[in-house]
Amino acid sequence: MASNALGGYNGRILRVSLNDGKISIDEPPADYYQRYIGGRGFIVTTLLKEVPGGIDPLGPENKLIFALGPITGMPLMGSGRNSVGAKSPLTGAFGEAEGGGFWGAELKRAGFDGVIIEGISSAPVYLWIDNGKAELRDASHLWGMEVAKTHFEIQKELEDKKVRTAVIGPGGERLIRFASISNDITHVAARTGLGAVMGSKKLKAIAVKGDTIPPMANPEFVRNLSQQMAQSFKEKTMVWKYGTGQMMEGFSLAGNLPTFNFRDGCFDDVGKITAQAICEQFGVEMYGCYACAIRCKKRIKIDAPWYVDPIYGGPEYETLGAFGSNCGISDPKAICKAHEICNKYGIDTISAGNTIAFAMECFEKGILTTKETDGLELNFGNADSMLKILEQIVQREGLGALLCEGSRIAAKHIGKGSEDFAIHVKGMEVPMHDPRLKQGLGLHYSVSPVGAEHVAGIQDPLFMSGPIFEEWCGIDFAEPVPSTELSSRKARLLYHNGLWGHLQNYLVTCALVPFTKKQLCETVEAVTGWPMSYWRLMKTTERGLTLAKIFNIREGFTEKDDVLPKRMGTSQTRGNLKGVIVDPDKLSEAKKVYYQMLGWDEHGIPTKARLIELDIEWAAEHLTH
Amino acid sequence: MMNDKDLITVTIKSFVSPNESMEGFQPGEPFKFHLPQNTPLGELVQKIFSKNMNQIGLMAVNGQIASKNVILSQGDRIELYALLDGG
Numbered sequence: 001m002a003s004n005a006l007g008g009y010n011g012r013i014l015r016v017s018l019n020d021g022k023i024s025i026d027e028p029p030a031d032y033y034q035r036y037i038g039g040r041g042f043i044v045t046t047l048l049k050e051v052p053g054g055i056d057p058l059g060p061e062n063k064l065i066f067a068l069g070p071i072t073g074m075p076l077m078g079s080g081r082n083s084v085g086a087k088s089p090l091t092g093a094f095g096e097a098e099g100g101g102f103w104g105a106e107l108k109r110a111g112f113d114g115v116i117i118e119g120i121s122s123a124p125v126y127l128w129i130d131n132g133k134a135e136l137r138d139a140s141h142l143w144g145m146e147v148a149k150t151h152f153e154i155q156k157e158l159e160d161k162k163v164r165t166a167v168i169g170p171g172g173e174r175l176i177r178f179a180s181i182s183n184d185i186t187h188v189a190a191r192t193g194l195g196a197v198m199g200s201k202k203l204k205a206i207a208v209k210g211d212t213i214p215p216m217a218n219p220e221f222v223r224n225l226s227q228q229m230a231q232s233f234k235e236k237t238m239v240w241k242y243g244t245g246q247m248m249e250g251f252s253l254a255g256n257l258p259t260f261n262f263r264d265g266c267f268d269d270v271g272k273i274t275a276q277a278i279c280e281q282f283g284v285e286m287y288g289c290y291a292c293a294i295r296c297k298k299r300i301k302i303d304a305p306w307y308v309d310p311i312y313g314g315p316e317y318e319t320l321g322a323f324g325s326n327c328g329i330s331d332p333k334a335i336c337k338a339h340e341i342c343n344k345y346g347i348d349t350i351s352a353g354n355t356i357a358f359a360m361e362c363f364e365k366g367i368l369t370t371k372e373t374d375g376l377e378l379n380f381g382n383a384d385s386m387l388k389i390l391e392q393i394v395q396r397e398g399l400g401a402l403l404c405e406g407s408r409i410a411a412k413h414i415g416k417g418s419e420d421f422a423i424h425v426k427g428m429e430v431p432m433h434d435p436r437l438k439q440g441l442g443l444h445y446s447v448s449p450v451g452a453e454h455v456a457g458i459q460d461p462l463f464m465s466g467p468i469f470e471e472w473c474g475i476d477f478a479e480p481v482p483s484t485e486l487s488s489r490k491a492r493l494l495y496h497n498g499l500w501g502h503l504q505n506y507l508v509t510c511a512l513v514p515f516t517k518k519q520l521c522e523t524v525e526a527v528t529g530w531p532m533s534y535w536r537l538m539k540t541t542e543r544g545l546t547l548a549k550i551f552n553i554r555e556g557f558t559e560k561d562d563v564l565p566k567r568m569g570t571s572q573t574r575g576n577l578k579g580v581i582v583d584p585d586k587l588s589e590a591k592k593v594y595y596q597m598l599g600w601d602e603h604g605i606p607t608k609a610r611l612i613e614l615d616i617e618w619a620a621e622h623l624t625h
Numbered sequence: 626m627m628n629d630k631d632l633i634t635v636t637i638k639s640f641v642s643p644n645e646s647m648e649g650f651q652p653g654e655p656f657k658f659h660l661p662q663n664t665p666l667g668e669l670v671q672k673i674f675s676k677n678m679n680q681i682g683l684m685a686v687n688g689q690i691a692s693k694n695v696i697l698s699q700g701d702r703i704e705l706y707a708l709l710d711g712g
Contacts, residue, residue, distance in 0.1 A: 238652035241653065250640070253688070253690055
């Protein structure tokens with residue numbers, strides 16, 4: 001490495017053992033930062049090196065790791081986020097999620113680049129980090145509290161309304177396998193069940209206060225870019241208007257809006273559940289994250305027939321789809337209430353909505369009856385039943401006690417062919433982008449180490465028109481590729497652009513901020529002081545991706561787990577995509593090409609040569625298990 | 626010289642930003658636009674959205690997916706989507 005500079009970082013990672021309350025500080029060398037850069041890179045390295053294979057994700061040996069990136073906390077849009085990871089209780093694989101807001105930036109300002117949580121506390125605690133110091137405090141009085149109340153109680157106890165919190169709700173305490181971690185109430189690290197890991201450790205919250213941003217190598221560049229972005233973002237993104245979920249009518253036209261548990265991709269009542277419909281009827285305000293002018297978060301309030309508390313924000317696109325079209329629900333108030341329940345109890349809306357859609361299909365097919373649902377008519381479109389079964393999930397009661405394990409475990413328990421329509425990859429429910437339209441994203445869903453995730457990977461429609469290649473590809477692409485194509489050249493798109501998509505998991509930046517590749521490269525260089533290039537960033541991402549793959553192999557995952565749900569091999573029943581499937585043979589072929597581009601063999605095992613090339617030969621020992 | 630009777634009026638709702646010259650544009654809000662008869666959809670889109678053509682994932686006319694070759698008619702409702710979303 002050319003430089004030992006550590007601009008933008010603190011050079012310190014906090015380590016907390018809940019077994020004995022010991023708190024210490026790691027000071028990794030500069031080349032650790034340069035090699036793994038942040039976010040997923042820090043998390044996967046720590047998990048591989050420190051956590052034994054085959055452990056119980058909810059046991060004392062699992063570690064919960066909060067990680068920042070070089071840009072986190074800098075005065076630039078999209079820099080408020082943090083990454084969090086562990087072995088996932090939902091998938092049993094590498095688990096990672098990201099949350100926005102202010103918490104990540106505050107941790108950076110408090111003097112740390114990450115926090116490693118070890119062991120299990122004998123009684124509920126929360127961690128208080130205050131400008132370089134940390135202590136564990138009793139949280140017995142907070143245990144059982146909902147997310148917002150916990151947040152305000154901690155602020156009250158610490159006598160500071162500017163304290164930022166990362167909190168679990170009762171969902172995490174009850175070890176719901178898709179429990180989330182909430183930053184300042186509404187900015188949620190939702191996926192892969194990390195709230196349950198936090199709950200298993202009896203850690204209710206991490207409260208943070210910090211006042212100092214670590215120095216940057218070239219603050220002038222960052223200041224100029226920040227001003228430029230603030231002035232021009234409206235030319236590049238629309239999310240400032242209604243947040244995500246504005247284009248659902250287009251999604252429905254295209255066949256990309258999961259409907260009736262992914263049986264269809266178009267929903268007749270889509271106009272009732274769009275972000276515009278929600279904001280126009282129930283909107284209170286738009287709000288945002290640290291240093292960000294976009295302000296894409298919506299806050300809503302409803303009084304009847306269900307009170308929806310504005311403190312819990314408003315639904316994003318994924319939530320509108322998961323509880324709306326995918327459950328056949330056209331009542332926007334019911335969807336908003338479902339969103340509020342998920343945020344209040346701290347569970348992932350995608351997994352919760354999809355698991356309920358799965359249960360609705362079981363009910364429709366007679367696999368579940370009113371006997372199992374305690375009298376609930378769990379039909380598609382029944383908003384009242386949807387909300388009641390969601391309440392059962394968060395309370396772990398009745399059928400909810402099974403559904404809170406996620407659709408994979410529920411289907412295994414229910415049987416009777418229900419596994420065929422449990423829509424998950426590696427146990428994680430599929431987001432609201434249909435792989436039959438976005439076939440490259442489908443390939444990404446299948447091979448991603450964390451299961452079906454939508455933020456990384458590629459968005460196929462971007463590659464259907466010519467000029468995109470100049471900005472998005474960076475490397476010599478010459479022709480548009482149809483969204484529904486699945487082929488070797490689509491695998492090539494995923495290889496190059498998927499690595500770029502993944503980069504936000506490592507830099508811990510926001511996908512909704514319209515940085516160009518050039519701007520992001522230059523920003524990393526300006527913050528860290530390291531000479532930076534597109535190629536070097538890609539290699540950093542590839543290194544982390546390969547380590548995550550090795551983590552999964554150590555846990556017993558094979559190429560047979562890199563698949564899509566069976567339903568994607570069947571046609572939607574109507575609409576634009578009728579007749580279009582994900583061909584299993586084409587998926588298998590594209591997957592092998594993708595593996596080989598990554599330097600993995602045809603079974604998806606990273607080769608020794610690629611480990612050497614990525615300078616992670618140390619990880620080879622984990623392939624022998 | 627074209628006079629008004631040679632023009633048709635269409636409504637455009639777009640989630641992709643137009644060129645800087647489009648004053649008063651709001652994301653997802655319909656606005657009226659005048660154009661010559663027999664204009665193909667692709668030509669209209671190229672004219673107004675040339676800077677962000679690469680963000681357009683789907684074009685629709687009157688609620689139906691449309692190709693760039695569709696000839697536009699008086700009163701047509703045109704929708705442009707990026708097909709990207711998340712959250």
